[in-house]
Every structure is written in C-alpha cells, then in structure tokens.
Amino acid sequence: MKQAVIGILAHVDAGKTTLAEAMLFDAGQIRTRGRVDNGDSHLDTDAIERERGITIFSSQAVTERGDTRFMLVDAPGHVDFSAEAERTLQALDYAILVVGANDGIQGHTETLWRLLDRYNIPAFIFVNKMDLENSGREAIAAELQRRLGEGCLDAEELLSEGPAQEAAAALDEGALEEYLDEGSLSLPTLCRLVRGRALFPCFYGSALKDQGVAELLDGMGKLIEERAWPGDFAARVYRVSHGDHGERLAWLKVTGGVLRAKQLVEGIAASEAWRDKIDQVRIYNGSRFELAQEVPAGSICAVTGLSHVRPGDALGAEPAGISPMIAPVLTYTVLPGEQDVHAVYVALSELADEDPMLGVNWNTHLEQIHLQLMGAVQLEVVERLLADRFGLAVSFAPGGILYKETIAQAVEGVGHFEPLRHYAEVHLRLEPLSAGSGVEFGTVTSTDELDLNWQRLALTNAMEREHLGVLTGSPITDMRITLTGGRAHAKHTEGGDFRQATYRAIRQGLMEAQAMGAAVLLEPWYRFELDVPGECVGRALADLTRMGAEYEPPVIAGERATLSGRVPASEVQDYALDVAAYTSGLGRLYLELSGYAPCHDAECVIEQTAYEPEADLPNTPDSVFCSHGAGYTVKWNDVPAAAHVRVDSATFRPWRPADAEFFGR
Known part of the structure; x- marks a missing residue:
C-alpha cells in the first residue's frame, strides 16, 4: 500500500x-x-x-x-x-x-x-x-x-x-x-x-x-506519491510527552531504515554524548496504542526509553533540522505562594523538556522563576498541568514582553579566573548576525595556542546556558561568539575555572559593546493586516501611528479598506478588542510574529527596567586575578589590560563551528 x-x-x-x-x-x-x-x-x-x-x-x-x-x-x-x-x-x-x-x-x-x-x-x-x-x-x-x-x-x-x-x-x-x-x-x-x-x-x-x-x-x-526512503536508520523527534503512568514518550518520524524495539540509539544533548535503548515501540490511535516490534521508514510512532531527546532532535543519519520560526514573545514571573520554589522550578523544567518553546529561567539575583510562552491560554494550560501532574498550585504575575539584546558591531571579550590554585583565561570575539540567527559558537584558535580539549571545554561552557545582555538583563541573540584565545595552567586549572572565565568573557564583551554604544535592545514585532470599513480608515491610521507601526498606504476595495505592515508587539496586545469596538464588530485584525527588531522605545524600556549589570553578581563582567597568593577582583573595563594572553590574529585558523564534529562525536 x-x-x-x-x-x-x-x-x-x-x-x-x-x-x-x-x-x-x-x-x-x-x-x-x-x-x-x-x-x-x-x-x-x-x-x-x-x-x-x-x-x-x-x-x-x-x-x-x-x-x-x-x-x-x-x-x-x-x-x-x-x-x-x-x-x-x-x-x-x-x-x-x-x-x-x-x-x-x-x-x-x-x-x-x-x-x-x-x-x-x-x-x-x-x-x-x-x-x-x-x-x-x-x-x-x-x-x-x-x-x-x-x-x-x-x-x-x-x-x-x-x-x-x-x-x-x-x-x-x-x-x-x-x-x-x-x-x-x-x-x-x-x-x-x-x-x-x-x-x-x-x-x-x-x-x-x-x-x-x-x-x-x-x-x-x-x-499522493509513493516515496522512497534511505536504507540507513534515521528518525526525527517531533514531540515529547508523558503517558498515563508517567512514562516518557518520544514521538518519532522514521525517515530511514527500520526502527526496532530494544534498539540502541545515540545522540548529543548539551554537547554531551548519550546512548539509550528503546524499550517499547507504540503505534497510537487516539488514546489507544498497539505495541510493535519494528517500524519501517515513512511511519510515525512513540517510543519509551529515550530519556535525553527533545522535540526537533535528529537521530541516526537524519540531518539537523532548521530553526523554528515561531518563538515566545511574553514573559511571566511565577508566584509560587506556599509551594517550594525549587519544586516548582523542577516541574516547569519537565514541562519545558516536552515543549522547548516554554522557556524556564531561574533568576538567581531575584530568586524568581521567569516563564516564557506564547499567550494567556498557554499560561492557563501550564497552570493546570502543574496542578494535575505535580500537585502544585501556583499563580503568575501579569505578563510582559520578552525583550532580547544583541550588538551592532564586533567587540572583544576577556575573562580571567585565578583565585588561589585555580587558573583560566578566555578571549572571545562577539559579532552581530542577521535578525533571526540566534547565537552561534565557534573557534579560530590554533591548538598550538590552546589545547583542543581546553577549547572544547570553553565552548561547552559557553553553550550550556542562556546568556543575558547588559541593557535590561534580557537574553542575547543574533550573535556569533568565537573563541580567539586562552590559557590554562598545567597544575592549577580545573574544569570549573574555564566555566567562570568564559561566562565573564561574554559579559565583559557585552559591557564593552554598551560602552561603545553598540548594545541594542530588541523587541518582538508583528506583521499585521487590518481590515476595516472605509469610514474607519482615519481612526485605524491614527491608532497605527500612535503604536509606532510601519505600514503601507491603505488598499481600498469597495466599502472596505485593508492596511498592512509591522507593529511592535508591546503596543498591539489588546488592540483587536478596540478594533471590534470602533468598527461595531465589522473590522478584523490579523497578527503574525514577524521576528525581533530594534525596540521602538528602547530608552524608556531600559529606564523602567533599571537593570544594573555590575550588580548582577551571578553574571558579573569582572575578573579575578591573583597576587601574592591571594585573589583580587579587577573591574571589567580594566581586564583587557591586565590579561595574560595577547591574542595574535596571525595565528588564527579558519572559523570552525562548535558542532558534533568539533567535539569529536
């Protein structure tokens, strides 16, 4: 068939x-x-x-x-x-x-x-x-x-x-x-x-x-055409959920070869290799399922036993997928009430494991959990899941826009960590990328300058967490972070030393960008199409101008007019209700996330946020040096002059991405 x-x-x-x-x-x-x-x-x-x-x-x-x-x-x-x-x-x-x-x-x-x-x-x-x-x-x-x-x-x-x-x-x-x-x-x-x-x-x-x-x-x-599939095993994970008995289910599309029960599957999560054995293979029809011993290419199934995979992961010979277009634009602060905040964080992390677009962040400085998601209905579902699955009754503060930060020109960042009997120094180049690129990591450092194992460790540390900008403490994006140099000590360097040096190098570079006026606050923008009766065009144009929208001249068709363009998400959140009111229910507003672009009122947002990057000690831009057997702090703006390594671009190798091949897997 x-x-x-x-x-x-x-x-x-x-x-x-x-x-x-x-x-x-x-x-x-x-x-x-x-x-x-x-x-x-x-x-x-x-x-x-x-x-x-x-x-x-x-x-x-x-x-x-x-x-x-x-x-x-x-x-x-x-x-x-x-x-x-x-x-x-x-x-x-x-x-x-x-x-x-x-x-x-x-x-x-x-x-x-x-x-x-x-x-x-x-x-x-x-x-x-x-x-x-x-x-x-x-x-x-x-x-x-x-x-x-x-x-x-x-x-x-x-x-x-x-x-x-x-x-x-x-x-x-x-x-x-x-x-x-x-x-x-x-x-x-x-x-x-x-x-x-x-x-x-x-x-x-x-x-x-x-x-x-x-x-x-x-x-x-x-x-429908019959499709030929490759002979080598390949699959893509498109969903992760939990069954009626709490078992973790990975939903797969088999795109090559055959998937079998008890098969060993390998992959990489957070730069670490893993190897799991598939237990059950289930073919679902609604809520019911049948067990299968094998599933051929072209089929979908759910499997148990894969504890590391996340939606979007590629298995076997399946190539890496493209980055998702849809991303959350709202952020909420979790109000745990009488619940243990750490138990709430663990539960939310499990839900985020099923839905990567559900961003869960622990703000160490404020001791708060921040949740990133798509809208109020999804928030209600999360609240219900916490109650039903984990027995946790929590509430949320009113939502706000999820801002992001980037840079407008390349900067160098330096991090040094040298308390007594510890040592690591990391040099990074931070460069802007086009909108929607996310964060890329790589190296140009020769192994003659820094051993490959230390390079791998530094980039693993760079990739293991979400880094915050210095304007509002929002996540960074649209940036390439490249390892350009570093140093380890044959006797005193431990793994955690490179983590500290790498974190500080990124923050120090971001502070340099801010000092140069090259730090940029981004906000989500929507593409919009506003369809209203002709007599309401004047009101619609006035509203769009007030919201800072960018739009084309209205298109008139009969007794109706259509306006289209871009508008900041922060300005248009409840505007659909206004449209329904002033058009007596005859107008319609269509919205679609356009992506992140420079914030239309950045100065106001930065002032209201009142974020102090140097006071955010878990994300400090300063470094630690050692003198006479004791560590001392050097402020971020003095770190480049105090650094031990002098980076020479003549020693650089071609840029190499921090991918599976780089990590030797």
Missing part, C-alpha cells in the same frame, strides 16, 4: 478536529464520530483539551482507504500552541489545510501556509463549513488563489480533466507540454505537481454534515 503521514492544520474553530473525526469514520476506523463541543472527539485525548474544546497537543491515528494508508496527525489550531503545530510539521509528508467557508482565510491560516512553505510540505486544502452562510464557491476559490497562490485549484476538476487542468498545466513547463500534446494531464503529472508544491488541490464540503469527506480521502489517495 501507499502510505503517507498527513497533518491536519487550521486556525482555531475552522473545524479541523471535526474533519479528522469524519475522515476516520468514513474510512471505518471509528464507529461513531465524536464532537469537540461534546468533549468526546477521538483525537483530543487530554482532559484539558476535552474541557476547553481545543486541540493543544498533536495526536495521531492510522487508517486506510483503498490502496492508501493514512497516518493522520491532528495539530493544534490555537495561536498560543502554534509552536507545537510547527514541530508537528517535521513529521509530515503532506498536509491538509482547513479553511472555514464562513470566515475565510485568517491571519493564522497564512502563518500556517508560510510554515508549510518553509518546511517544503505539499498541501491539500479543504474548505469546510460550506453548509453555513458564505460568499460562494467561486468567491472562495478566488480568495484562495489571491491569498495563498495560483496553484490552489479545484480538485474535482483536476481529477475529472475539467477546466482546472489547463490552469495546472500553466504551473510547470513539462506539464504544459503534456497538456498541449495530449489535451489533459496524467495522474502521475498531477502527483508530481502536488509533491513539488506547485499544485494545491482544493476540496469543498462540510465535515459536520459528512459532505466532501469521502471525496477528500479518495482524491488524496490518487494524488
């Missing part, structure tokens, strides 16, 4: 889970269709999902139709859980994007569409809720082509050699030649166009009324 892993994606309330239920029912996998509003849907297996009526965690089911085996993955639709949806994409061969006929393409729909393009995943479109009042099939088709692309064509016409075939032929030179020669496109050609993301067949119906669902299943069965 042909087989494919197919994800079902949509903005919230488009009917995604209802479609999944209808597909399983039509294929004979379930006897009765569950309802989201009744709390009995087959794929919303978690109690919180059933209570809230939304999908929070991706879940899977396996079914067959004709000669095709579908492994369905139901991904979250709410924007607060879009990071979970993005991780799910790494397991997919194809996707179904569900669009509500009654409310059209939403802002989050376009975010999902861009994610599908980013991960190069072929897609089918199912226009749901055609039984409700809508603008009509022709108008919906035109909107799909205008907003998503000209390859969005009617599946029924494509498969029946209707007019859509001529439009499909225009998408590809080879297809055009075939159409001109034969008068139609063959099924293999249509499959090729779908697989190559040139063609996106569109199906129409109502999942709730079981209209168009059989056509979707049959059409996908015809248009």
Whole structure:
C-alpha cells in the first residue's frame, strides 16, 4: 500500500478536529464520530483539551482507504500552541489545510501556509463549513488563489480533466507540454505537481454534515506519491510527552531504515554524548496504542526509553533540522505562594523538556522563576498541568514582553579566573548576525595556542546556558561568539575555572559593546493586516501611528479598506478588542510574529527596567586575578589590560563551528 503521514492544520474553530473525526469514520476506523463541543472527539485525548474544546497537543491515528494508508496527525489550531503545530510539521509528508467557508482565510491560516512553505510540505486544502452562510464557491476559490497562490485549484476538476487542468498545466513547463500534446494531464503529472508544491488541490464540503469527506480521502489517495526512503536508520523527534503512568514518550518520524524495539540509539544533548535503548515501540490511535516490534521508514510512532531527546532532535543519519520560526514573545514571573520554589522550578523544567518553546529561567539575583510562552491560554494550560501532574498550585504575575539584546558591531571579550590554585583565561570575539540567527559558537584558535580539549571545554561552557545582555538583563541573540584565545595552567586549572572565565568573557564583551554604544535592545514585532470599513480608515491610521507601526498606504476595495505592515508587539496586545469596538464588530485584525527588531522605545524600556549589570553578581563582567597568593577582583573595563594572553590574529585558523564534529562525536 501507499502510505503517507498527513497533518491536519487550521486556525482555531475552522473545524479541523471535526474533519479528522469524519475522515476516520468514513474510512471505518471509528464507529461513531465524536464532537469537540461534546468533549468526546477521538483525537483530543487530554482532559484539558476535552474541557476547553481545543486541540493543544498533536495526536495521531492510522487508517486506510483503498490502496492508501493514512497516518493522520491532528495539530493544534490555537495561536498560543502554534509552536507545537510547527514541530508537528517535521513529521509530515503532506498536509491538509482547513479553511472555514464562513470566515475565510485568517491571519493564522497564512502563518500556517508560510510554515508549510518553509518546511517544503505539499498541501491539500479543504474548505469546510460550506453548509453555513458564505460568499460562494467561486468567491472562495478566488480568495484562495489571491491569498495563498495560483496553484490552489479545484480538485474535482483536476481529477475529472475539467477546466482546472489547463490552469495546472500553466504551473510547470513539462506539464504544459503534456497538456498541449495530449489535451489533459496524467495522474502521475498531477502527483508530481502536488509533491513539488506547485499544485494545491482544493476540496469543498462540510465535515459536520459528512459532505466532501469521502471525496477528500479518495482524491488524496490518487494524488499522493509513493516515496522512497534511505536504507540507513534515521528518525526525527517531533514531540515529547508523558503517558498515563508517567512514562516518557518520544514521538518519532522514521525517515530511514527500520526502527526496532530494544534498539540502541545515540545522540548529543548539551554537547554531551548519550546512548539509550528503546524499550517499547507504540503505534497510537487516539488514546489507544498497539505495541510493535519494528517500524519501517515513512511511519510515525512513540517510543519509551529515550530519556535525553527533545522535540526537533535528529537521530541516526537524519540531518539537523532548521530553526523554528515561531518563538515566545511574553514573559511571566511565577508566584509560587506556599509551594517550594525549587519544586516548582523542577516541574516547569519537565514541562519545558516536552515543549522547548516554554522557556524556564531561574533568576538567581531575584530568586524568581521567569516563564516564557506564547499567550494567556498557554499560561492557563501550564497552570493546570502543574496542578494535575505535580500537585502544585501556583499563580503568575501579569505578563510582559520578552525583550532580547544583541550588538551592532564586533567587540572583544576577556575573562580571567585565578583565585588561589585555580587558573583560566578566555578571549572571545562577539559579532552581530542577521535578525533571526540566534547565537552561534565557534573557534579560530590554533591548538598550538590552546589545547583542543581546553577549547572544547570553553565552548561547552559557553553553550550550556542562556546568556543575558547588559541593557535590561534580557537574553542575547543574533550573535556569533568565537573563541580567539586562552590559557590554562598545567597544575592549577580545573574544569570549573574555564566555566567562570568564559561566562565573564561574554559579559565583559557585552559591557564593552554598551560602552561603545553598540548594545541594542530588541523587541518582538508583528506583521499585521487590518481590515476595516472605509469610514474607519482615519481612526485605524491614527491608532497605527500612535503604536509606532510601519505600514503601507491603505488598499481600498469597495466599502472596505485593508492596511498592512509591522507593529511592535508591546503596543498591539489588546488592540483587536478596540478594533471590534470602533468598527461595531465589522473590522478584523490579523497578527503574525514577524521576528525581533530594534525596540521602538528602547530608552524608556531600559529606564523602567533599571537593570544594573555590575550588580548582577551571578553574571558579573569582572575578573579575578591573583597576587601574592591571594585573589583580587579587577573591574571589567580594566581586564583587557591586565590579561595574560595577547591574542595574535596571525595565528588564527579558519572559523570552525562548535558542532558534533568539533567535539569529536
């Protein structure tokens, strides 16, 4: 049989889970269709999902139709859980994007569409809720082509050699030649166009009324290509969760060879090599599962026994993945109340192990836990998980924007740690990278200048923690940190000495950048599209100007106007409520994270934060030197002159990333 892993994606309330239920029912996998509003849907297996009526965690089911085996993955639709949806994409061969006929393409729909393009995943479109009042099939088709692309064509016409075939032929030179020669496109050609993301067949119906669902299943069965997989074992982790008995589950897409129970798997976590044995291999259908002895490439499964993996990890011959596009923009302070703060931190760290986008940071200076996440609904889910799984009743201070920091020009950082009978010195170059690059680590230091083992140790220390900037104490990003030199002592150097020297070198470099005026505060910005009645354009323009938005001139279409551009996340948090009020419910605001960019009111934010980097002793920029048998502190601005090593660029080697090969694994 042909087989494919197919994800079902949509903005919230488009009917995604209802479609999944209808597909399983039509294929004979379930006897009765569950309802989201009744709390009995087959794929919303978690109690919180059933209570809230939304999908929070991706879940899977396996079914067959004709000669095709579908492994369905139901991904979250709410924007607060879009990071979970993005991780799910790494397991997919194809996707179904569900669009509500009654409310059209939403802002989050376009975010999902861009994610599908980013991960190069072929897609089918199912226009749901055609039984409700809508603008009509022709108008919906035109909107799909205008907003998503000209390859969005009617599946029924494509498969029946209707007019859509001529439009499909225009998408590809080879297809055009075939159409001109034969008068139609063959099924293999249509499959090729779908697989190559040139063609996106569109199906129409109502999942709730079981209209168009059989056509979707049959059409996908015809248009899906059989895929060849490599022979060497490879897999990618797309989710981590815990089972009913507390066992840790790693959800995998096998992308090469065969995965077997009791198989040994190796990997690297935090620069440390690990080796675990897979215990059980489970094939899930909703909340139920069957044990398997092996799973071939192209399949998804959950396994027990892998204690080190995190979502996004590559196993075996699987190459490293691309960095996620979606990231948290809000930060909350945990209020533990009567709970032990360290127990709360351990519990949150376990939740962050399942969701890497859930940032958990312990502020040693303030003795507080700070939580980074997507929004208020996700916060409520975290609060509920802490209570249900760990028995911890906590609350949270009001959320704020998660700022980040970077630098505008290259600086040198020096760290020295030499209390009595200890010694390490580290020199680093900090350079700015393009927006969205994160933090990269590497070395140009010759092994003649610093032994490879010490280089590895210094970079391991640099990579093991999140480093804070010196403007507001926010995490640094978009920066390359390069080891340029250092020194160890044959007798007195211990491993922790390089940790101290490395931390201090990074902070010292950041202080140098601040002194040069090259430290930059970043804030999250949203791409927005604001659709309002024509008479409300003046109010909308005034609001956008007040919020510091960057926007294009309004586009007028009939009695409506559309404005688009970028706006600081800090200014637009509750603006959707204002739009609904001043347009009497006729306006709509679409938001999508654009990324981090320089803060529009940096001076004000820095002043309000009142962060004192030199008073943050756990992140000190100062160094420790030794004289007459006693250690003494040297202030950060005097450290370069007091340093023992003089870095000579003539000795540099080509830049080498601190990757698995560098660490000898």
